[in-house]
Amino acid sequence: MMDRLWILAVDFLMLSLLTVGGATTMLPEMHRNLVEVQGWMSSEEFAQLFALAQAAPGPNVLVISVFGWKAAGVAGALVATLAMILPSCLLTYYADGFLRSPAGAVWREAIDDALAPVAAGLLAAAGVLLARAADPGAVSIGLTVGAALLSWRTRLHPLWMIAVGAIAGVAGLA
Amino acid sequence: MSDTKDMHSKDTATTPPRSLRELYVAFTMLALQGFGGVLPVARHELIERRRWLSMDEFTDILARCQALPGPNIVNVGVCVGARWFGARGSLVALAGLLSVPFVLILALCYLYASFGQAPAVSAALRGVAAVAAGLIIGTALRMTASKRLRTWRALFGIGAFVAVVFLRYSVVPVLLIAAGLSLAASWLLRRGGRAA
Incomplete structure (x- = not known):
């Protein structure tokens, strides 16, 4: 148990400073580590826990609490979540003053320009890998494509799409 | 800070939160309204409903937070809280963002442990997982409208996507290489005096 908490802490402390464009971009890395390296959950369970987190309100980073819980209970949830936010929060708190200065603004502009496309590419990749993790049938692929197009082109609230997904699943389609 | 109550600037006037308690409640409420991302809710609540920040102030904060690593909304909480109450404000905003949603999601975890095996x-x-994966792809597609992606730098994004999805490289090295090359290219172009 202590071993698992240490592994969670070290992994998420590192991911914290590597996360660009939201915790979601690092989901493939979490899958690699939690499913393939540690074997703490199956690929199917990973996809289900991710779905559970998406269906709940709150910041996306809480998906990490769910994975931590699966690995080591409530302590795991706390350790993983705190490890994921602690380094980046400290950096943000101390770097924000610099980024507000004129010299900092130049840096910020350059970093945003350089990282935005990479973040978008990794986010799209995370979506595709998650869709693949659940070993999808034709209807699942349809749900994924439909949700992608609707959230891209319309302002439909995501909860409606999540509800349709749940219903299609229960109906035995997905 | 523009906490003026001037009649003429009624539409743009902002008033800061009066207490840490108000900060905590506001961040709890906005976190609980966010499904698949809290940022849009935070924008609406902080600018339009509570009028703590102007649109420009929020956009500036967000731009800085996106340049820094870590979950974006969490970074926004740190900056917004610090703006009025220093480190205590950051901690309270974070507590607001995370505490109640954390308890809720743990409750869901225990329900999952009891009922997750049920076929239904x-x-x-x-x-839901299929839809949620689609929502993530949709978010990435929406980002392509940004002018930051409408440049030759989009190649780094496309390269990262291909490397992870088709060549099956892991995300961390792909990120480090793509981001490193993208930053280096920007820097070289700036030094060369060419507009990128």
């Missing part, structure tokens, strides 16, 4: 529940979650 696991089937429903399969459907």
